[in-house]
Structure formats: structure tokens, C-alpha cells
Amino acid sequence: MHKYLSDYMKQMNRLLEENKSFTEADLQRHLDKIGFMQHERLIHFLVTMLFAIVLFLVLGIFLVTEAAFLMPLLGLILVLLIPYIFHYYFLENTVQKMYVIYDRMAERISRSAQQE
Template sequence: MTEYLTNYMKYIQDRLEKCSDSAELDEIMAEHMDKIAFMQHERIVHFLVTMMFALILAIFIAVLVFTSNIPVLLLVTMILVLLLFYIKHYYFLENTVQKMYRVYDGILEKQKKLKESRK
């Protein structure tokens, strides 16, 4: 997903820089709105999974505190590592979706400028 989003952001920026036609800009806007919707869904799913892992980690830490069991310590360590990777990925998704919002604003601005130049 990281590579996909990175490539998409480069693609959309290149396409925006080369675009000077209002119809093409409308097409770019429609495509970008679809991508934003997909990534918002992806972001919500990853948020829920991250919170689930955080809850599971808290439960197992509580079990570890009360039992001092070595296998539980191993399980806590594994869940903690997984949670760190989920947080890293969620952070990337969150920041990229916010960049997508800024690109959306840029598209709106470019549409406004094209409409003003035709007057």
C-alpha cells in the first residue's frame, strides 16, 4: 500500500503539472475523489486494527503483571512489535490522506484559475 500511494501521488502531481484543459482537470478531480474515498476507508480499517492490537496488548500486559509468566512475556513482545508496525503504517496513511486533501485544494484552485482565464 505504501508503494501504491507513493506512486499515485507522483502520478497525480505530474498529471496536474501538465494539465491545462478544463475537461481533463475535471477528469483528474473525479479520479482523485475516488482515490481519497478509498484511502479514507483504508485509513479507518487500519485505525480499527491498530486499536484492536493496542487493546489486546493492554490485556496481555495485565495478564503478565498478575502471572509473571514467560510465555505471556513472549506474546506481549510479539504483539508490541506488530503494534509498532501498524502504528507506522497508520501514520503513513494519515499523512498521505492529508496530502491528498491538499492536492484536492490545488485542483480546485487550478479549476478556478482556468475559469477566470476564460472570462
């Protein structure tokens, strides 16, 4: 997903830099991609929050019971949570950049319609 989204963003930024004109269909395709990425972002947010909640539950149980067998579980959850946080951060920031690209595309379409 990371490579797919990075490649798409590079392509869109290149097209904007080249002053390419866009159509309503291009704008709709980009809006569809935003929708897909918003869904992806939501799923990763939910999974990240689930892992964080489980981490704190297990940590709370460990602090109350001092059961040493919970330490590997805490480590495993933490090892899984950290990459999820970074991936969610990437998705969040990229979707926000997609909004900016959408605005720039819409502005370019609007300007070309006014010139006609």
C-alpha cells in the same frame, strides 16, 4: 499499498508542477482515490487500536499474574503493532497530502473557468 500510494502521489505532484490543467472528471477521480484511502486508513486505524488494546490487556494480565508464558505473546503483539503504527502514520499523512492536492486541483480548475 505503500508503493501504489507513493507512485500515485508522485504522479499527481508531477502533474501539478507541470501546470497541467485538470477537468472535473480528474477532480472526481482524485476524490474517489481519497475515499478509498480514507477507508484503508480507517481499517488500519481499527486494526492498530485492536492490537494496542490487546497488548495492554495481555500486559495487565502479565503484571497481575506474572505468568512467564505471556512474555512471548507480548513480544509477538509488539512486533506486529510497531509496523501497523508506521503504516497507519504513512496513510494518515498521505491522505492529508491528498487533501492539499485536491485543493490545488480545484483551484486550478476554478482559475481556468474564470479565464474562459
